[in-house]
Amino acid sequence: MEAIDVTVKAFFKQYNYGKADTKDFMIHCRPSVEKYVFSKLYEHVYAMYKVKNAGLDKKYFMKKELVKDYSKEKFLKLLLLPKEYLPSEIISNRAIQVLMGVEKSNLPREKVRDLVKIYSDIQLALSDTMNTSNKLKNNERKSKIFAYLIANSNLSAPATELNLLHDYLSLQDKQHTTEQIIITNLHVHTPSNLRQA
Secondary structure, X not given: OHHHHHHHHHHHHHHOOOOHHHHHHHOOHHHHHHHHHHHHHHHHHHHHHHHHOHXXXXXHHHHHHHHOOOOHHHHHHXXXXXXXXOOOHHHHHHHXXXXXXXXXXXXXXXXXXXXXXXXXXXXXXXXXXXXOOOOOOHHHHHHHHHHHHHHOOOOOOHHHHHHXXXXXXXXXXXXXXXXXXXXXXXXXXXXXXXXXX
């Protein structure tokens, strides 16, 4: 990330310093530099994160194995999440598909964008159905929905993926507070953190 920052600053200094005609295409500078760097290095970086997070991913699969034969109703009961509090099946399935697609990309920027989209869709679904009679607070409900979505996706290494993205965001010059909160929420609510089945 430091190498990316230095490269982006060098490009801005060379091509955008006081030049109005380069302003429009310089917004693509950082994404382009990241795409180039990660296309060369991502597999190596991911492999290191996979080793580092092997214990957490193993815990995830052990917990997932315990609940694999649960019916939807039984799993929701384990999460203490009433069925009516789930977003629609269409939104849930779309979110699960996006989650599973995250591992296919080698660009952290795209992964973060997709996870933020899931979060936004869930927020919108919650705002459509929330009312004062709901027993669960909005944040608690969101947490349980994240646990449900992650448990129903086929991520091969969720801790690896989410820790890599957390570090990616934390090592940038610009603060990405909202994105970091979303990644942390997803990480905290992987099935490895479920109460005992």
